[in-house]
Amino acid sequence: MAKSKVKILVIDDDPKVSWILTESLAGKFDFVSAGDGIEGLQMVSTEKPDLILLDIKMPGMNGIEVLEKLNKLDGRPDVIMVSGHGETNYVVDSIKLGAAEFINKPFEVEEIEIHINGVLERSRLKKEVSQLKNELEARDNYDNFIGDSAAMQDVRSIIEQVADSELSVLIRGESGTGKEIVARLCHQLSGRKSKPFLKVNCAAIPRDLLEAELFGYEKGAFTGAHKNKQGRFELADKGTIFLDEIGDMPMELQSKLLQVLEQQEFVRVGGIQNIHVDVRIICATNKNLEVAINEHGFRDDLFYRLNEITVFLPPLRERPEDIPLLVNHFIDKYNNQYDKSFGNLSPATIEMLVNFAWPGNVRQLENMIKQVVVRGDEAVLADLIASAGSEGVAVAAVSSQPVAQTSASSGSDLQTYSLKERVGKTVASEEKRLIAEVLNKTNWNRRKAADLLEISYRSLLYKIKDYNLNATD
Ligand SMILES: Nc1ncnc2c1ncn2[C@@H]1O[C@H](COP(=O)(O)OP(=O)(O)OP(=O)(O)O)[C@@H](O)[C@H]1O
Ligand SMILES: [Mg+2]
Structure with missing residues (x-):
């Protein structure tokens, strides 16, 4: 697929500016233009530009006021301020408000192209750094998820396999076993990691408020609903919602949740309009849902839909x-x-x-x-x-x-007879040997090695670290 061009919104009351830019740079960028601040602000949400060229002196709302309004948006595009001569006193205001550059009119097209490319490059680098930071943080959290027992190794490998998928994950285990950590890891190791992770504890919110909390409400839907409010599902759009204590969700809400899972759509309380969201659902419970299903306290169709993958955290x-x-x-x-x-x-x-x-x-x-x-x-x-x-x-x-008396827990060198532990260790050492062999064969080209081993690149990196492998092995 051809890479789409960078879209630049020109907000200037002088139509010549956007005309000149389009004439000379249309092959390199896509330009859209607005003649005043109000139109410009509207176009920011409809056109979703990558960059804004913003004139300072305009009738009505001036460029500084537009910039102030832009700053209230979530993740606004970069802004280059453009000013006529004698307006240099606005430079400080613009910089304080986070403008990326300040250019004087009249400008040479070549000059503005250099500025545009400079700003785009800086913003690309910033994104890369923040992505790397996210990855390091996820890595750090993964390293802080402790446990070498066979059961915890299983848990890790399930997390690695399913984190970056769209599967619904049900995390089960007694209180305090680490269900929330696992839910967060599944989010952080997924493509949704830079989007919201929202937790809703279904047992902690009174049942008549839970629907409004999850799905939002429209003004007048009930006493006290003075204005429209977004629910957690809308706020988590493109991210992950973690429904903790799902076993405590009232029956009547379970059908609405099932509908969201199947159609990715719902209506707010008191609303009529369908709202579309793209949310991944992770649930946790310490209840026995199978018993709840038998006792008609939990819908079996919802259970199967939520439970595409189960992560079971054994008690300590x-x-x-x-x-x-x-x-x-x-x-x-x-x-x-x-x-x-x-x-x-x-x-x-x-x-x-x-x-x-x-x-x-x-x-x-x-x-x-x-x-x-x-x-x-x-x-x-x-x-x-x-x-x-x-x-x-x-x-x-x-x-x-x-409980197997292991050498680790007894503090002695007694060899363990636990079948699970012995098999676990044998598999691990064979895995280590094979990975080292393939890495050597590919001259430590990790991507090639991951392909040959038929595992993901990320799993390979983790395993290299876990097994402490290096090029001399
Ligand atoms: N494997 C682990 N490594 C490090 N810390 C852990 C691990 N498992 C749990 N913890 C810590 O134990 C505490 C409880 O974990 P968490 O909140 O994830 O449990 P939970 O299963 O969600 O409990 P509850 O059912 O009571 O909500 C947290 O502070 C968490 O950081
Ligand atoms: Mg918890």
Whole structure:
């Protein structure tokens, strides 16, 4: 597909300006023009230009006022101010208001072309930097998603596979297992990462307000609706909406949600007009939805539609080998946050944490470590665990599957007999060997290697980091 030309909106009461530019530069840019500020502002939303050339002196609204109005828009295009002679006193105002350049009339066409290209290049670089920053942040969050247990490795690989797809993801797991982190990662690792991620907790909003919150309302729809209001679905357009505690969504709203999923359309409360949105939906619940379906509290058609992919986060007691890693991660996190330098926990304390059943899962562990770091004393843990109640004490009694005594959790070198762990390790070492072999074959051309391995480029980068591979392997 041919690259479309950059569109430039010329706002100037002197029609000669846009005429000259169109005559001389039409082969390079697309020009549209407005004769005054009001028309110009309207055209910004209808024409969506990439750049604006804005005259300062115009009858009615002058260029500075137009610029002030433009600044209220979300993500306005870059603006080059154009001024007649003797108007240099506007330079400072324009710069303060964020104009990218200031050009004097009369100008040479070549001169203006250089300025236009300069501004476009700067804006391209700015976008690139912000995209890279986004990617680094996502990478950082991904690195801070801790857990090397086989179950958590599965979770990571599902996230990598589905994040950048349009599939609806249902995240399940007990309270505090990390469902929200997973939802955010799915968004950050997707093409929607620079667009909004909005969370709605279906259990925290009273049921009669939830519909208005999600879908917005029209003025007069109910008492107190003094003006039109956009709902979360409209605000999340092009981004992701995270419906937390979806199991608590009232039945009558479930059918409206199903309609949005199927048609990407809905009407505001009290409205008649269909509103189209492009939103990806991620849901989480700690309820057993299958039971809710049997008891007619949840629609089965909605369940299947939301559940194109399930990510199951196992309770912490079923992956005790992750506990020492999480402990170190939280010590680092709170040392940084509170400017402390708390060291490591003693092996005996780690052992105690590994043997605790963590009814509140990772959140509970994080809160305890935070207190330890802030108070600078690991002895507080014994009290905290004792006061967390007897429900957490006996791991095996509450665990839904036997907890494998791994070398990581026992602190000894005893070899594990856990089939899951042994198979997991064997697969990992074979995977590492194969990736190293293909990378060497392709002279570390990562794109080629990813193609040969039939995995995404991004997964390959993660794996290179995870396996600590480098060109000498
Ligand atoms: N694997 C993990 N690595 C690092 N931190 C984690 C991990 N899992 C959870 N956490 C931390 O634990 C806390 C709880 O996580 P989160 O809010 O995602 O849980 P949740 O499953 O959504 O809980 P709830 O059902 O109660 O809403 C957060 O502070 C989160 O940062
Ligand atoms: Mg949550």
